[in-house]
Amino acid sequence: MKQADVRPPFCRLSLAPSGHIKREYADGWRRGFLKMATFTEMGLSAPVEKALEMMGFESATDIQSQAIPVALSGQDVIGQAQTGTGKTVAFSIPVVEKIDVQSGALQAVILTPTRELCIQVAEEITKVGGVKGVRVLAVYGGQDINRQIRGLRNRPHVVVATPGRLMDHMNRGTLSLQNIVIAVLDEADEMLDMGFVEDIETILGACPQDRQTLLFSATMKRGVVQLARKFMRDFITVTVKASEVTVPTIEQEYYEVPEMQKLDVLTRLLDIHNPELAIVFGRTKRRVDELTNALQMRGYDADGLHGDLSQKQRDMVMNKFREGKLEVLVATDVAARGLDVSGVTHVYNFDIPQDIDSYVHRIGRTGRAGKSGIASTFVTPREVDHLHQIERITRHKIRRRPLPTFSEAKESKQRLAMEELLKASQAADLSSYRGFAEELLSQQDSMALVAGALKLLTKTRKEIPIRLTAEQPIRIRKPHGGRDRKGHGDHYRRPRQGYVRSDGRR
Incomplete structure (x- = not known):
């Protein structure tokens, strides 16, 4: 009909x-x-x-x-x-x-x-x-x-x-x-x-x-x-x-980094950016588990989210993240589908996603409701072509950034401590502390005292050597890569005998 x-x-x-x-x-x-x-x-x-x-x-x-x-x-x-x-x-x-x-x-x-x-x-x-x-x-x-x-x-x-x-x-x-x-x-x-x-x-x-x-x-x-x-x-x-694919309020950047240096680069960026809420995307459940443990060992309040978690575990993790009790949420693409949390300032693609759809979905967790956000993507040297493909399809240039150093991360934490100390010194009522301050000044010069206060306030984290299981790099699929056979794109001839189309033609 x-x-x-x-x-x-x-x-x-x-x-x-x-x-x-x-x-x-x-x-x-x-x-x-x-x-x-x-x-x-x-x-x-x-x-x-x-x-x-x-x-x-x-x-x-x-x-x-x-x-x-x-x-x-x-x-x-x-x-x-x-x-x-x-x-x-x-x-x-x-x-x-x-x-x-x-x-x-x-x-x-x-x-x-x-x-x-x-x-x-x-x-x-x-x-x-x-x-x-x-x-x-x-x-x-x-x-x-x-x-x-x-x-x-x-x-x-x-x-x-x-x-x-x-x-x-x-x-x-x-x-x-x-x-x-x-x-x-x-x-x-x-x-x-x-x-x-x-x-x-x-x-x-x-x-x-x-x-x-x-x-x-x-x-x-x-x-x-x-x-x-x-x-x-x-x-x-x-x-x-x-042109409707990506959000203009998101600043997109990438870092070309060897696989085994990704963890160091991530923790340095976390120290430099000091995000309010951050999501780190890993490609596999294993990656999420290992990366979550690594961040915790280095002193970050991190937790993981992937498909193997029960609904109760997922709800517990998400509640902590929404309430700001987690610095970093590490997640797979599937686990983050439909995730809507306001206030996410930074997204880190620890592993570049398999496809453009996933990339756009990931970075879309930040820059919401007209607010700005930063999306940082890590690519190994063999994955740069894949990143350029993302640029071509989204019609957006992703800026390359130099790799952060340990000294830059340390300086960022010290400057953050300095801002906290200045803010505390401008508090409305410090009268209950002035007596102790005068006593300290009588024992030590002011420069040493301020330096000591900054040291106490600076959250120093050691880069504990941790080895994550390496993920295979994603490479751009060549236009003439052949057939789908065991995932390798090999050329082969498939038997067609005996199969008849619905219109009667072979």
Whole structure:
């Protein structure tokens, strides 16, 4: 049955070269809609609204406010948006709303270019669909395929996959797409750059023709347009400008530092910056645990936050942080999703994030409500190209800073002590201390006394030698890096015999 016409006011119709009708929203409608873009106004189901509330989401981003209502109507959607604009939630909500949890069939497939993004998207959909009871499975190269086969036997409703590994399962007969009602291509341009076009066409061809298709891409390259014309019907295009990705009130800087010197650089910066509240991001749970212990050993009030903590432990850590009882919160990306704490003045990317989405989310924990903030990123020499990629996509220059020295950190602590002493000396009533002051001056000269007071007030921390487990550097993915096979990007030919597309072509 054809969908009812759900066009909002100011919706423009045009004929695409493929012959399909293309609908685009005029800016006037888009701006008007964004002013009331809260999730509660979108007519979402109670389980999804509850899940979003638990995730701490309230207001929708530009891409979410434009794409979600249209996708919920059943229309195919092309979302041209950079990572970091909230596009994962923009397609997660329609996917979850589309799922019939009473059925044990696989109903949604989401394709991503990398295993890191695959895992991240699967985690996000699991959160959005958790209250409803949606079962989600991540399928990617580099993980034991037998483990994935066991996961498929649990009859997931949604599979998030890299194209290469999904093709492996299709050829093995361990996965069927015959009941798919919605398919999503995330970062379509990157998947095409990596050489996945044949796999994507085979996968979409194996899905029912009446499925809904959502495509998200940072750029609308020729290959992406051709793919949309071939596999999408009567699609609607929504666009978010790249200039909306980062917040102008955040000062972004980076330090090129060898892996084994990161801890020293971090503690020196903490002493120099003297943040009111700081969040330090680590890439893994192990990193968070080790870094938290290291900071505590060096005398900092720090605690960690990651997915292995119970809700009670998480609440305890967050309460301490909100109340200012913690100097530093060390967290993983997943644990910090939806984290909203006012007063965070500094964010430190101890490990550069895997993707742009995570970078924008991390630094967005500071510079909130129009206040200024500082985001410092540590990159090893082999990760500089990855940082430059972040600059290109966010269209923001990240300033390189020289590495801080121990003497600079020590001087900063001494100056802080001096400010505290000056502030104390200007207190309204010091009469009860004057007698002791006169007695001290009779025994020692004033210079020595002031120096002694500064020494007592200066919180000196020794750089205790601590060795953290090294993390593998993140390198920029080359455009022709080949297929997803055990996570190495090796070139190989996958067997295609025996697999027939839904239109009858091999």
